[in-house]
Every structure is written in structure tokens, then in C-alpha cells.
Amino acid sequence: MAGRGDLLVFLVLAAVSSSLLLPKAHCNSEGDALHTLRRTLTDPDNVLQSWDPNLVNPCTWFHITCNQDNRVTRLDLGNSKLSGHLVPELGKLEYLQYLELYKNNIQGAIPDELGNLKSLISLDLYNNNISGKIPPSLGNLKSLVFLRLNDNQLRGPIPRTLAGIHTLKVVDVSNNNLCGTIPSNDPFEHIPLNKFGDxxxxxxxxxxxxxxxxxxxxxxxxxxxxxxxxxxxxxxxxxxxxxx
Incomplete structure (x- = not known):
């Protein structure tokens, strides 16, 4: 009986130890979101080679930065010769502060779900082939300081919801096919007009x-x-x- 009891105690302790060593659930969801992005991208220079879906913690991947709690805070893929589309799953990176995908060949629309990135400070999608409209949901990014969408194929108006982001310091949407009116109140009043178009x-x-x-x-x-x-x-x- 003692031997069986010792075995039971050992199994319980082993199970507890294993659970403590497992990555947190958020690592799985963030890794899944980033791997969904990877599957939509063409990567001729293999800059995403380290994005192994079998490694559930994306903090070990190149071009990814995490905080001390293993939450993804930066995605740095500027000027990486990538082509493909943005994915709605990016909106699941709730601690993301920097989304850097400039100077690639990204096509398609900006997902509405990027408006869920409440911690975002910098959204840099300039010099791509992004089309469609600027989503009004970006007005939910109340921590945003840098918004650079210039040199794309965006059309339609500048969403008036952006005027509610009082942290904005840099806005560049020039060299697109935008129309309508530029909000002239804070935070847009200090931004040069040449950043809004030709x-x-x-x-x-x-x-x-x-x-x-x-x-x-x-x-x-x-x-x-x-x-x-x-x-x-x-x-x-x-x-x-x-x-x-």
C-alpha cells in the first residue's frame, strides 16, 4: 500500500510540475495569430524561417519582441521583401505596441480588427500596395502616436474617428487615393498638410x-x-x- 501511495504522490507532483513548465495559454493564441500571418505571406529571403508553429512561445522567433510576461509587444518586419495580405488575427496581439511592416509588397485591405490593438503606439504600413479604405476602427487606438500609411493604394475618406486619438503626433497618409475632408482640430491641427495628400x-x-x-x-x-x-x-x- 505504501508503495502504491508513493507512486500516486509522485504522479501528482509530476503533473503539477509539468503544468508549471507549460507556456501560458496566451503564448499559444499569439503564436497562432502570427503563424496565420506567416501562412499568407510570401517570404523570398526566409526572414520568417524561425517562426516554427511547433514552438508555442513566439518570443523565441526572430523579428518578435516580448515583454517580461511573454506577451508580444513588437513585430519588426519592415523592408523584408514580403508580399501577401494582413490577417484579422493580428487583432489578437493585445499587448502589441509596434507593428512595423513598411516597405514590403503587402496587398489587400487593412483589417478592421487592428482597431483592437489598444496598446499600439506605432502603426507603420507605408510603402506597400495596401488598398481599400482606412478602417474607422483605428480610432480605437487611443495610445497611437505614429500612423504612417503613405504610399499605398488607399481610397475613400480619412475617418473622423482618428480625430479622437489625442496622442497622435505623426500622421502620414500622402500618396494614396484619398478623398473628403481632413479634420483640422486636435490632434490634426499641428500636422503638416503635405502629409495628407498631393x-x-x-x-x-x-x-x-x-x-x-x-x-x-x-x-x-x-x-x-x-x-x-x-x-x-x-x-x-x-x-x-x-x-x-
């Missing part, structure tokens, strides 16, 4: 306003200023950006 559209718009009433250089100057003021107040047509 204002060559102003001169195209002027051609529709100038008419036979322009008889002199002064007339042209006055008409031009009137047109610019009107654009700054009222433009809502796609392929145009104005202040609001």
Missing part, C-alpha cells in the same frame, strides 16, 4: 472655376484665392482633400 488637385479644380471674367493678373490672383478658400471649406468630392 495638392496638385487644387490646380485641376481651378481650371473649372476660371472663366472669361479673368481679364488681368490681379483678376486671376483674386479668383485663385477665392477658389482655394472654397476648396478649403467645401470640397467633398473623391480624389480631393480639404480642411474641415
Amino acid at each position: 495638392f496638385s488637385f487644387v490646380f485641376a479644380a481651378l481650371r473649372t472655376i476660371l472663366d472669361s471674367r479673368v481679364q488681368s493678373c490681379r483678376d486671376l490672383q483674386v479668383t485663385t484665392q477665392t477658389a482655394l478658400n472654397r476648396l478649403a471649406r467645401d470640397t467633398e468630392v473623391c480624389n480631393n482633400i480639404s480642411l474641415s
Whole structure:
């Protein structure tokens, strides 16, 4: 009986020890989310070679940074020759602070689920081939400081929800196909206008306003200023950006 009791105690202790050594559940979910991203990406330089799905803790993978609790805080894959799509599962990385995927060939839309990344400080998706609209859900990123979406194929308006992110210091959405109005209140009031788009559209718009009433250089100057003021107040047509 004593021998059987000792064996039972040993088995219980072994089970407890094993449970303490197992990675926490969040490592599994974060690893699964990142591996889902990997499966959608083409990786000609094998920068994701260390992303082994059999290693449930992604903190051991290259280009991943974790905090002391083994929660993923950085994803650094800028300028890595990757192509493919972003995945909604990225929204499960609730402690992520830096999402760096700039200068690749990422296509498709920005998932709405990125709005779940409440700890995000920097969202850098510039110089890709991302299309679709800027999700209004990004307005939920109340810790965001850097938002760089420039040099993509984004269309539609700048979501007014972004005006509620009072931590924003850098916004660049230039060189896209955006339209509508730029929020001119905090936090956008201190951001240079050239970060919102190419204002060559102003001169195209002027051609529709100038008419036979322009008889002199002064007339042209006055008409031009009137047109610019009107654009700054009222433009809502796609392929145009104005202040609001």
C-alpha cells in the first residue's frame, strides 16, 4: 500500500510540475495569430524561417519582441521583401505596441480588427500596395502616436474617428487615393498638410472655376484665392482633400 501511495504522490507532483513548465495559454493564441500571418505571406529571403508553429512561445522567433510576461509587444518586419495580405488575427496581439511592416509588397485591405490593438503606439504600413479604405476602427487606438500609411493604394475618406486619438503626433497618409475632408482640430491641427495628400488637385479644380471674367493678373490672383478658400471649406468630392 505504501508503495502504491508513493507512486500516486509522485504522479501528482509530476503533473503539477509539468503544468508549471507549460507556456501560458496566451503564448499559444499569439503564436497562432502570427503563424496565420506567416501562412499568407510570401517570404523570398526566409526572414520568417524561425517562426516554427511547433514552438508555442513566439518570443523565441526572430523579428518578435516580448515583454517580461511573454506577451508580444513588437513585430519588426519592415523592408523584408514580403508580399501577401494582413490577417484579422493580428487583432489578437493585445499587448502589441509596434507593428512595423513598411516597405514590403503587402496587398489587400487593412483589417478592421487592428482597431483592437489598444496598446499600439506605432502603426507603420507605408510603402506597400495596401488598398481599400482606412478602417474607422483605428480610432480605437487611443495610445497611437505614429500612423504612417503613405504610399499605398488607399481610397475613400480619412475617418473622423482618428480625430479622437489625442496622442497622435505623426500622421502620414500622402500618396494614396484619398478623398473628403481632413479634420483640422486636435490632434490634426499641428500636422503638416503635405502629409495628407498631393495638392496638385487644387490646380485641376481651378481650371473649372476660371472663366472669361479673368481679364488681368490681379483678376486671376483674386479668383485663385477665392477658389482655394472654397476648396478649403467645401470640397467633398473623391480624389480631393480639404480642411474641415
